[in-house]
Amino acid sequence: MTAEAPSPRRGRPPGTTARALELIALQLFTEQGFDETTIEQIGTAAGVSRRTFFRYYDSKAAVLWDDFEGEVERLRAAFARVPYDVPLMDAIREVVVGVNRYRAEDVPELRTRMRLISSVPALQASAAPHYDRWERAVGDFAAARLAQPADSLYPLTISRTTLAACRAAFDHWLARGDEDLTSYLDLALRALITGFSDMLTTG
Amino acid sequence: MTAEAPSPRRGRPPGTTARALELIALQLFTEQGFDETTIEQIGTAAGVSRRTFFRYYDSKAAVLWDDFEGEVERLRAAFARVPYDVPLMDAIREVVVGVNRYRAEDVPELRTRMRLISSVPALQASAAPHYDRWERAVGDFAAARLAQPADSLYPLTISRTTLAACRAAFDHWLARGDEDLTSYLDLALRALITGFSDMLTTG
DNA sequence: TTGTTTTCGTCACTTGGTGACATTAACATT
DNA sequence: AATGTTAATGTCACCAAGTGACGAAAACAA
Structure with a gap:
């Protein structure tokens, strides 16, 4: 939550960021509406699968x-x-x-x-x-x-x-x-x- | 909403009442929880199909x-x-x-x-x-x-x-x-x- | 090269909610 | 008695949100 220690970067690197998903979702929501936007679209725009979105946010609205x-x-x-x-x-x-x-x-x-x-x-x-x-x-x-x-x-x-x-x-x-x-x-x-x-x- | 006129009772009579669904839902929600209660259960308890429930209430919570x-x-x-x-x-x-x-x-x-x-x-x-x-x-x-x-x-x-x-x-x-x-x-x-x-x- | 770790992808599944369309059960008409 | 009309229901198909399980990918360490 605070400053990130110089972690030795173990494991597979994240494919996106919570912030990136937030910006993409925000844009899609304003462009085509919240209900009309599927999580599949957000994931695709971020280069990530639908399941991964729910690993960053608990729900579509949480963004x-x-x-x-x-x-x-x-x-x-x-x-x-x-x-x-x-x-x-x-x-x-x-x-x-x-x-x-x-x-x-x-x-x-x-x-x-x-x-x-x-x-x-x-x-x-x-x-x-x-x-x-x-x-x-x-x-x-x-x-x-x-x-x-x-x-x-x-x-x-x-x-x-x-x-x-x-x-x-x-x-x-x-x-x-x-x-x-x-x-x-x-x-x-x-x-x-x-x-x-x-x-x-x-x- | 007010007094019901002596309607000539056309068509198939309703299989249940909004009030009946409300009471049944209220009981099931308190007994086994809101999230644990499916609309199928409410309908079955009222002797009506799942689809019919949504004709009385727009959503599960609307009850x-x-x-x-x-x-x-x-x-x-x-x-x-x-x-x-x-x-x-x-x-x-x-x-x-x-x-x-x-x-x-x-x-x-x-x-x-x-x-x-x-x-x-x-x-x-x-x-x-x-x-x-x-x-x-x-x-x-x-x-x-x-x-x-x-x-x-x-x-x-x-x-x-x-x-x-x-x-x-x-x-x-x-x-x-x-x-x-x-x-x-x-x-x-x-x-x-x-x-x-x-x-x-x-x- | 072989583990270890972290993240991701795929798959299967449940549930809420909606639209389309046939069906039932009452009454009215002829 | 047969037929039409009307209002409510039932069935079916479908979409999307969300979840759990499990294997695969991608990094680093030994």
Whole structure:
């Protein structure tokens, strides 16, 4: 997972890379649709068999979630660095917004990936376990701060609503991409923290 | 959907009912697991072929969501009856809590159904389109109140976080079923509306 | 040259889901 | 009583996702 030791390179060398499969799949999905793309096609384009694809990814949809899992790790790492004097909800907002700052060169791929996820039913369905791990990262932090078990009502509610606000920001960013993603995230999370009280007058 | 007219009963009579298939599936799922139950088994138990099952339900998981779709309709109907002077977030809380009052006799089935949905990955994945319609019901109401398009950031955020809070209440109710479901729903939604400000002191 | 190791390819199989088409069982008509 | 119409079912064929088993290829080491 971290740095690769200078492994003595035993055995048959891999015929492709997870990243290569991801890029090929991403292109085929956008070109001809997710459901219309078979794993056979992805494998062929990568010069590898269908069976080998499933050795790199557990499912056809998993290709789209590789980067997301990395974000979950960054999320946990960022929470671990938050000072104790930062209020709970402010800490969550700052961490979540901070983790979701992307380099300009990475934005196009992020956009096509998120557009696929939010438009293809089969991909929306595949989101559940990944969202769950994301929520768990937030929930563990909230539970520790509140000195409550992670499955208590408040940590659960905080983590779930936080993700919900972020998804709203993402979807709005996809629909009207005139603004920066982080602005929308910050807006949505601030609305969440204030209990949607400000928008009733400024709305 | 409503009352059935005294239809002249043309054609071959149905060999089963959607409700019958639902009950049989629910029992088999709890007894031997969702993934371990084939549609062939459900059909056989109902005295009907595999193909016929798919004429009643679009997928194996759809059986668990029939009642939920009814709740979405009740949700929309309840929103339509809310007076204009009730504040937005209060209206949402009251409507959502009100719609989720179940008769004591219906609670056991609700419990097993929700337990299945929250524990089986394949069923969690199947939730997406139904959650989407539920959110849309809330979002349309919020959008109308805020005089904004339904895909604006705030209506989106409100509807998504509302469902998120409800799901937290449901899951906590499943894990620790000592209290009433509506109490948890009310607690979670009040926490959402206050921006989680009260729990920081009351812990 | 002979192992050892790692990855890959082939094959067989189950299951979910779909389309096409014949078939059954009711009622209506003549 | 025979025939037609209608609605639901059954059968069949098919595709694609995913999985397990097992042998083969490709590297390096001894």
